Each structure stands twice: as structure tokens, then as C-alpha cells.
Amino acid sequence: MALSWNIRLKRKSWFRFVVPIIVLGLLCYGTWAYCHKLCYEQVDKKLHHRSVAVGLICVVCFLDIVVIFIWFQMVLWIGPGIQPQVAPFLIVPVTSKELTSDDSQxxxxxxxxxxxxxxxxxxxxxxxxxxxxxxxxxxxxxxxxxxxxxxxxxxxxxxxWIGTIIGRDNYRPFVQFTGYFSSLLLIMWVSICVFIRNITQHHHNHNSPLNANVFLTLAFAIFGWLFTTSMLASNIFYMCQNKTYLxxxxxxxxxxxxxxxxxxxxxxxxxxxxxxxxxxxxxxxxxxxxxxxxxxxxxxxxxxxxxxxxxxxxxxxxxxxxxxxxxxxxxxxxxxxxxxxxxxxxxxxxxxxxxxxxxxxxxxxxxxxxxxxxxxxx
Known part of the structure; x- marks a missing residue:
């Protein structure tokens, strides 16, 4: 005899921040690996493209700040919105009889x-x-x-992924979040792919080991970019039809x-x-x-x-x-x-x-x- 279980787990107030904190940790790690291990140690010091390295570091750090700022807006400031309280519609006359102090009737x-x-x-x-x-x-x-x-x-x-409900008020920030996050990850993995050949050739010529952080960041960036881009595309598709995801x-x-x-x-x-x-x-x-x-x-x-x-x-x-x-x-x-x-x-x-x-x-x-x-x- 099969037993059917209907278990409803209530999320604790802190639980909704677990996954966003993990995402934030990966973002910080990827930024460190990209800026320090790729741009500074590889592009600047070994390939001698200082202006390119500085430019990439500035763009990535700026987009990091924008993404985190939008997250704070969605979750801690704006929120999904609250529907105003609406009294019952006047379908039938609604009256009640109350006894007042001024009138005994x-x-x-x-x-x-x-x-x-x-x-x-x-x-x-x-x-x-x-x-x-x-x-x-x-x-x-x-x-x-x-x-x-x-x-x-x-x-x-x-x-x-961001730990909140998306509603009328924070829908625009959510679309901006996916758009800027997708742009950040696109810049990261494309620039890594551009320099990866020169980096591997330089390490081969000097017989030095490759830094695993760069390749790990490349994998995270590609996976994250595919995910955020698909979310952005689905949001745009549903907006064009005036539909919510639900x-x-x-x-x-x-x-x-x-x-x-x-x-x-x-x-x-x-x-x-x-x-x-x-x-x-x-x-x-x-x-x-x-x-x-x-x-x-x-x-x-x-x-x-x-x-x-x-x-x-x-x-x-x-x-x-x-x-x-x-x-x-x-x-x-x-x-x-x-x-x-x-x-x-x-x-x-x-x-x-x-x-x-x-x-x-x-x-x-x-x-x-x-x-x-x-x-x-x-």
C-alpha cells in the first residue's frame, strides 16, 4: 500500500539567504580570480597589456557593484509590493444595526x-x-x-537565487539584475577565451604550470551566463505577451x-x-x-x-x-x-x-x- 506524504516545510527567515550568499561567494571568488589571477598576473605582468588589464578590472568591478546594488534594492528596499486592502464589492446592500448612545432605537x-x-x-x-x-x-x-x-x-x-518573491514592484529590478549579471559574466568568459591561447602558450614556453583558478572561473562564468541569459530571455518573452511566469x-x-x-x-x-x-x-x-x-x-x-x-x-x-x-x-x-x-x-x-x-x-x-x-x- 503506497503512502502519500504531503509535507510542507516552512522556510526560516534566514534560510532564504543561504543560496544568495552562496551566489555572492561565487561572485566574489570569480571577481578575485579574474582580476588578480588573470588580469594582473597574466595579462599585465606576463603579456604586458596593462591598459587592457586595468580596463577589464574596472568594468568587472563596476558591474559587480551594480549587480549587488540591484540585489539589495529587490530584497531589502523595494520588495515585491503589497496589494492594498480591498473591502467587499457592493454586490448586495451591506448594513448592520447598531445601538448608539444617542438613540435608543x-x-x-x-x-x-x-x-x-x-x-x-x-x-x-x-x-x-x-x-x-x-x-x-x-x-x-x-x-x-x-x-x-x-x-x-x-x-x-x-x-x-536572490531569496525573494518577484512581484509588481521589483520586477524591473529583477530584469535589470539578470541583464547586468549576464553582461558581467559574458565579459568575463569572452575575455578569458581571448587571452587563454596566449596564456597557455606563454606557460608552455616557460615550462610553468597553469593557474587552475582561471579555468575554474571560466567554467563558472560560462555556466552562469547561460543561466542568467536564459532567465533574461524568458522574462523578455513573457513581457512581450504580458504574462507572468506563474x-x-x-x-x-x-x-x-x-x-x-x-x-x-x-x-x-x-x-x-x-x-x-x-x-x-x-x-x-x-x-x-x-x-x-x-x-x-x-x-x-x-x-x-x-x-x-x-x-x-x-x-x-x-x-x-x-x-x-x-x-x-x-x-x-x-x-x-x-x-x-x-x-x-x-x-x-x-x-x-x-x-x-x-x-x-x-x-x-x-x-x-x-x-x-x-x-x-x-
Whole structure:
């Protein structure tokens, strides 16, 4: 009889830094071996190319500083982002009766609720997805992190190599990290290959042993370059489609989860909400914009200069929730755009058209009337 074990190991707070520390150690070792054993001892002292050696040392050390600085930004400063707390949508009138000191009779007190957007991801009954740990609605493309204790906007993946989750805020630094790291390793292994023939010939003529650190650095640099370049290429590929890495996995037919997506859509023509379901075979570009350039801007930001400059701040927004993240009551009607700010996600024109086509053909799960749809958000 086969026993099935489902063991969940919780990462300690320090454990996520083990692999990054190993990577940092290899980076420091490779930099030392490259600068001292190759550039100084070989290129400068034996091959007499001092200007080339100094130039390579400066470039490699500069890129080292840039890579480490970006890592500190992603992990210790910016982070993946925190989805603002979103109160329940105004699907049905939400009231409670409370006894006040000024009035002996029951008074109707209206809780804060958010005017539902035109389209949102829902369950088969048309109700939005609720995150119990956060006591908040879970917005599109957001996923809860048990490690961090909150929902991550536009959750991409957990990167064990840098020890943090990649989300909406630190996605651009992550792409910059892979790009600069790939460039650093490319310079290292290409320059080693350029001088390796002269170095081996010099050692053969002088009957001296070769330094193993140079060849070990060459192996590490080639392996690391292939790995970081493949990550960079996959990031660019998914950005062009406006997909996260997690969405690409969920859309894959090789996986058993994420078999459908359900949206609750308000039809202005019918003055009614329709619950529409998409099967896995219908998964396409739910979030893709009209052009590839627009998709890349959605991930990297509107300022193209900042795509290359490895310095940036997290998205700023105004969140109407208290520090502890408990449900709030303000007595006013708010829209989702006011709460989410730059974290708001928009479905592609293709998806909206596909939803309307399903409605026109009568291919929907349910209909409902939301109380908030009659409120003018303006």
C-alpha cells in the first residue's frame, strides 16, 4: 500500500539567504580570480597589456557593484509590493444595526464597500475572490504569500537565487539584475577565451604550470551566463505577451491546476452582470495590450531611460486601510481605481470582446444584479 506524504516545510527567515550568499561567494571568488589571477598576473605582468588589464578590472568591478546594488534594492528596499486592502464589492446592500448612545432605537450603519468594476475575476456565482488571511478581496494577478503574510500584486515567482518573491514592484529590478549579471559574466568568459591561447602558450614556453583558478572561473562564468541569459530571455518573452511566469505555468497544458478562469462582467446593453467561464483551451492573452511595446511598458514602466538605470522606488499609492490591515469603515463609496492606484490591472481588448461574444451566444454560467452598479462612481 503506497503512502502519500504531503509535507510542507516552512522556510526560516534566514534560510532564504543561504543560496544568495552562496551566489555572492561565487561572485566574489570569480571577481578575485579574474582580476588578480588573470588580469594582473597574466595579462599585465606576463603579456604586458596593462591598459587592457586595468580596463577589464574596472568594468568587472563596476558591474559587480551594480549587480549587488540591484540585489539589495529587490530584497531589502523595494520588495515585491503589497496589494492594498480591498473591502467587499457592493454586490448586495451591506448594513448592520447598531445601538448608539444617542438613540435608543436600532440605527442602520452602512459599512464601507467598493463599487464593483465593470469586470472582475470571480467564482461561479459571480462573487469576487476573498483572501481570508488578508481579510481583503484578492485582485486579478495577485496571489497570497504565506511567507510574507500578504497578497503580492502581479505575483511572478519566487526566485531562490536572490531569496525573494518577484512581484509588481521589483520586477524591473529583477530584469535589470539578470541583464547586468549576464553582461558581467559574458565579459568575463569572452575575455578569458581571448587571452587563454596566449596564456597557455606563454606557460608552455616557460615550462610553468597553469593557474587552475582561471579555468575554474571560466567554467563558472560560462555556466552562469547561460543561466542568467536564459532567465533574461524568458522574462523578455513573457513581457512581450504580458504574462507572468506563474501565469505561463498555469496556462501550460502540462499542469493540472489553473484549468479555468471566471469573470463577472457588467453588460451595459443588458444592465446585468454575466458570469463567463474560460476553459484552459481558451487561454490566450488575458492582459496583453495592443502592441508589444505597450506590454513591456506595463512591466518596466513608461520611462524608457529607467529600464537601464538600476535605481528605482516602489510604486506609490494611497491605501485606505490601517496599519494592521483590518477591514475599514469610512462610510463612503470608493472605487477600485482609487484604492489600487497603479496596481490596478486591465483586461485586454481581446478578452473583453471574447466575454461579450460568449454573452451574445448565451454561453455564461449565471447572471446577477449588483447593488453597486446603479451608483454613479463620478
Amino acid at each position: 436600532n440605527a442602520s450603519v452602512e459599512y464601507d464597500a467598493v463599487i464593483p468594476p465593470k469586470c472582475y475575476q470571480s467564482d461561479p456565482n459571480g462573487y469576487p475572490i476573498w483572501c481570508s488571511p488578508c481579510q481583503s478581496l484578492k485582485m486579478e494577478r495577485s496571489h497570497h504569500s504565506s511567507e510574507l503574510g500578504h497578497c503580492i500584486p502581479r505575483f511572478d515567482h519566487y526566485c531562490v 501565469e505561463a505555468i498555469m496556462d501550460s497544458k502540462r499542469k493540472n491546476f489553473g484549468t479555468r478562469k471566471i469573470f463577472c462582467y457588467y453588460s451595459e446593453a443588458n444592465k446585468l452582470r454575466f458570469v463567463v467561464e474560460f476553459e484552459r483551451t481558451e487561454f490566450h492573452s488575458f492582459w496583453s495590450k495592443k502592441t508589444i511595446f505597450a506590454n513591456i511598458k506595463d512591466f518596466m514602466g513608461p520611462n524608457m531611460l529607467m529600464w537601464l538605470i538600476p535605481f528605482g522606488k516602489p510604486l506609490s499609492f494611497s491605501c485606505k486601510s490601517n496599519d494592521k490591515g483590518r477591514p475599514f469603515r469610512s462610510g463612503e463609496r470608493t472605487t477600485l481605481a482609487e484604492i489600487l492606484g497603479p496596481y490596478e490591472e486591465f483586461l485586454s481588448d481581446y478578452t473583453i470582446q471574447a466575454i461579450e461574444d460568449k454573452i451574445s451566444k448565451g454561453n455564461y454560467l449565471a447572471t446577477l444584479r449588483a447593488s453597486g452598479d446603479v451608483i454613479n462612481p463620478d
